[in-house]
Amino acid sequence: MKTAVIIPTPLLAGQLLPAVRDFLWEFLVFGLKEARACIFAGSFFVLLLVSKHLPLFGLARYDFLCLAALALQAILLLTRVESRDEALTLCAFHVIGLALEIFKTHPAIGSWSYPEEGFLKIAGVPLYSGFMYAAVASYMCQAWHLLRLDLVDYPSYKLSVPLSIAVYLNFFTHHYFYDLRWLLLAGVLLVFRRCQVLFTVIEKQRSMPLVLAFFLVGFFIWVAENISTYLGAWVYPEQRAGWQIVSFGKISSWMLLVIISGMIVADLKQFREKKITRSPSAHG
Numbered sequence: 001m002k003t004a005v006i007i008p009t010p011l012l013a014g015q016l017l018p019a020v021r022d023f024l025w026e027f028l029v030f031g032l033k034e035a036r037a038c039i040f041a042g043s044f045f046v047l048l049l050v051s052k053h054l055p056l057f058g059l060a061r062y063d064f065l066c067l068a069a070l071a072l073q074a075i076l077l078l079t080r081v082e083s084r085d086e087a088l089t090l091c092a093f094h095v096i097g098l099a100l101e102i103f104k105t106h107p108a109i110g111s112w113s114y115p116e117e118g119f120l121k122i123a124g125v126p127l128y129s130g131f132m133y134a135a136v137a138s139y140m141c142q143a144w145h146l147l148r149l150d151l152v153d154y155p156s157y158k159l160s161v162p163l164s165i166a167v168y169l170n171f172f173t174h175h176y177f178y179d180l181r182w183l184l185l186a187g188v189l190l191v192f193r194r195c196q197v198l199f200t201v202i203e204k205q206r207s208m209p210l211v212l213a214f215f216l217v218g219f220f221i222w223v224a225e226n227i228s229t230y231l232g233a234w235v236y237p238e239q240r241a242g243w244q245i246v247s248f249g250k251i252s253s254w255m256l257l258v259i260i261s262g263m264i265v266a267d268l269k270q271f272r273e274k275k276i277t278r279s280p281s282a283h284g
Contacts, residue, residue, distance in 0.1 A: 062118030097133025218255030
């Protein structure tokens, strides 16, 4: 006959309650640091919202957003929230994003459009649109030092760089040839299968598969995209008659774009801060 072991309720509570309390506190701090990392993106959303209600005295809304984003970037630099190197990274993202925007909004492609008027445009694309891509880079740069990120088993650049280039090119070529996004996603799973991102919220270092991090960031960008289109930042063809939720398929596109973003930010941190650690297997 088995004897049941009865744990006194006060003892059980004494063990569980501190653990639950510590978890909830760490989760709260994690949320606060994530919000802090989104300072540029969050501020940009505020600009999108207020620009629909502020009197702009004849200034086009798209032009206001561009000038306001430039002022916001200057403030972050002057207050040293962002470093000069991080600002240069954001500029690179602005150029990469703007090139993609010009192609995607061309009448022959028509993936989305910017229906409002504006002076600060290139080929019909408002210059502020590049800041939406820069916001992704800003988040990654901020999260890197706020959460003390580190990458382990990062793949060889002989694999990751060509993969990232292929991902970027597919955003253009899939309009003329086969869409290789699912093949590229399979390549991402294969190349980054061992890579872990380490992060520290308070004291304890935790880990997460880098591929999962790619997906989570891509998902939340998709959520942000729904908010942005609702606020009139841009319009997809299916939204011209009225706003509707953005296709779930866009999550895969954002995930692929996040991979490119992660590569650029990781390279910056590797050369500037020596933060990437590699295991012997990562060089194979």
